[in-house]
Amino acid sequence: MALLAFILGTLGVVVLYWRYWRNGQRHLPPGPKKLPFIGNLLSMPRRAEWETFADWGKEYNSDIIHASALGTSVVILNSYQVAVDLLDKKSAIYSSRPHFTMFHELSGWGYLFSMLPYGDVWRESRRIFTKHFNSSHHDAINQQRDILYVRRFIWQLLEKPHGFLRHARTLVGSTTLSMTYSINVRPYDDPLIEIVENAVETAVELLIAGAFLVDVFPLLKYVPKWFPGAKFQRKAAIMRENSERLRNATFLTTEKLMEAGNYSPSFVSDALRENIDNPKDIDLLKDIAAQVYMAGADTTASALGTFFLSMVCYPEVQKKAQRELDKVLNGRLPEHGDIVSLPYLHALVKEVYRWKPITPLGLPHQSISDDLYKGYHIPRNSMVIPNQWAMLNDERDYPEPRHFRPERFLKDGRLDHSVRDPMDIAFGFGRRVCAGKHIAHSTIMLAAASVLSSFDLLRERDENHREIDPKGKYTHALISQPLDFPCVIKPRSAYAAELIRSSSGLDIVD
Template sequence: MESFALILLYLAIPSLLFSAVQQLRTWKKKKLGPPARFPGPKLFPVVGRVHDLPRFAMWLKLKEWADIYGPIYQTRMLNQPFIIVSDEKIAEELLVKRGHIYSGRPQIRSLFRHKEGPSYVALMDRHDIWTRQRKWVHAAMAESHRNHFYGHVENESARFLGLMLMDPSRFLDYTREFCGRVMSRLAWDDATQGKTNGDSADMTLHCMSVSGPITNTMTPIWHLPFAVNPWKKFEVKREAAQRAWWINNYRLARDRMLRGELPSDTWAYRYFEQLQREGNHELVQTEDQEVFACCMIGFFNLVGVVTISGPLKFFLMAMALHPVWQRKAQEEIDRVCGNRMPTMKDFADLPTVRACLKETVRWRSGVPLGVPHQAEKDDEFRGVQIKKGTIILACEWSINRVESKYPDPESFRPERWLEPGWPTYQEPLSRYPNFREGQGMHTFGWGRRTCLGNNIVDDEMFCFGAAVLWAFNMGPKVCPRTGEPVHIDTQATNSHVILEPSTFYMDFKPRSRERGADVLDGYKSLVGELKI
């Protein structure tokens, strides 16, 4: 192990030498007078602070520094400067009002060509491919939301409840599959791809995360010759398999379109219909055109899994750990819905359910670091020069713990969204809280890089959360040997850019025999339609 560490160190020497040269230049400039800078932790020659920044749960360290150095501070990892923001107003000033400067994406070493495209629109630089894909996705998502995603979310919620009735021990697998099925149905009309979709999303997240391949932090070793480079070999295989999967689904959908069998409520149909309106009735495309489209729809489909699966799992955890709020939400559902499963039509009448969901995302953010922005040119903020290439992190974990906005931030407090007097309270409760607008929308990013999926998050989390509360009583798993509840570690996660909690254990019990029968009847009625 020690020899391996030494090998990594020697491989990193070119980068360290470059950093040393940069450091010497900095010292030379200091002789002319120190420039204004933001506060921050002490920077060591060459390495900056890379030595004590953890690859896992990095947001906790950034929050610790924010408590010391304030709402905006700077640091450096080798030769890469960072500015960490923990204040909404500062983030808005930089990432929204100056979005023409701070909307780049940093290089993720272990993902091929992500800045150029066309595979990952959320990770591209701003150029023509990004503009065209984002514009199309925005229009497709808006149309789907106007139709509340065509009932697919409610149908998949009913399927999920049926599976949980039969085998509740697999609730974590079923939750991710639920998200994958919704997105695959909307993309290509093939919900059976749900599990593959979830697995593909998880592997992509691993490869783009600091906690993933070591090449994302020890970047020089990415340039080892291919024959002795296991990280590059893995990425070649992973990316090729994902691309082939996207292309295959795209071509199957195209064949169905030509036969008149593809449902009009799919994103693939929408794309093919546009081609036909332009005169391309046989849907003949060049290879580049086909890759552009299959990656656009494929990534659109994939990102809708990873952004929702984690928050839903944290919601189940929150309900197990906070039985008082579980009962309050169930009582509200019983008053409004009685014996029927809730649907989107009940949205306005179930504010307690929405508050529990909204508070889950604040309490255990799915994107605790925020998604990094990169300065596309030099700038100045509060008298401090910000160089092109600087990475700006609006740390969501810290922003969600600003006491003036979120009093008692470490506690799960849904009442902050429901009761006058709390800074986050908004009226009317028939509209707020939600994931489309209002307070706490920084979860979805900033400015020109804001996530386009807040509408599907709103619908999917509401339908899922309300359905589970309607059907089951939830609590921690009880150890059969000791009779004590099995501990749930609420901060144990996979440490990806977008989180899912690590494996934890819960009990799910139908709220009554009659409710269990209702769940089973709903499942049976959808067996044929959902290709279960």
């Protein structure tokens, strides 16, 4: 054993040194100085990596940066143009995903197609997903769902305003479970929401870079669960249990609803009605369905949370949006058809995506062959990170980027299409661009319109009646979520409160 360990260790060192030497011979993009064997491991930032990566861009005067860690080549894209040049225009090379031992092999989440390498299973999954969710049949039903659950959401804001971030999650959970599984969840304490939220909660750690040593030293995966220090194996076991529960409990519920003949059409019910009975196809269907919640819940909830935060921090923006809504709605609640008449609100939601990037570093891509870009060598199997934070804060596109200013997207009262649309960045790039982009955007627009037409969102006051500035703190993970902050949610009038109550659709809740 000792001899084997020695041989493997020596081989590892030789390979790392060879890669270090070979890369030194090639013209890689600029970046921080690398040490032999470990590369930039020690200089890799632990917090707000996106800001350090953007600083490197300025320091080396380049929108494309190269770093490495223990032999893994890392390419950071700090501008929209570079991201489009590589991830869009050369998508045949840049559409795979890196492999993480904890995620793909141990956690039980390896089936999610958002993280699958480029290949047949990913292609088939994405095709099935897109065929259903991009159809006009889905759009029509989904708009009704949005209305139903958004109205319930504003009713919850009226009844229990302090839980606004939790209600936002319930809104996202309700639309997602309904469109995927035909499940109509309860507004409070729904057991299925508990199962799926629990699964998401335990999976969050997987999305924190460097959280698990086994990703750096994959051989650790063979360490048994009982071994001292093998906490990651115990965590992996819990994650596996949760991921299976999410996949199966939801699917079973659809089957039961279908047996009872009491359901609205969804992704799973439509597929089952086509008489899928081959266990392999059923398994793939379950995998794709579970993906919807995992991709859509935290991201959409984060955007809604940022919407509330921005409205509390920028009351004059809120007032402008309300004036626009009042003119268009004339005392009724908004519907999807109103959205085209609301350019200011549209600009406001674009600014929400830009101001606090939801996935500051996007989702990593991986290159599948060597490439040459502007004279730089991009090695095969590089982890390619689109630094969305840097792009959405790029002063060349968005002057004074830290200010929340919807006006930057408007000209003469209309949307100015010459300004870079944050949606072209926030939802990713190329063949791996977000598959639920229009679904998320439709829910967020309707929710923002409904909240602002019904409520004033105000700063809370302390015991001395001074306004409390929200700190605007966010979680640190692949998906950045606002932490709870003080916010007063007050109906704009007695009429608005009555309208919310009479439109909440609670008769459809069991």
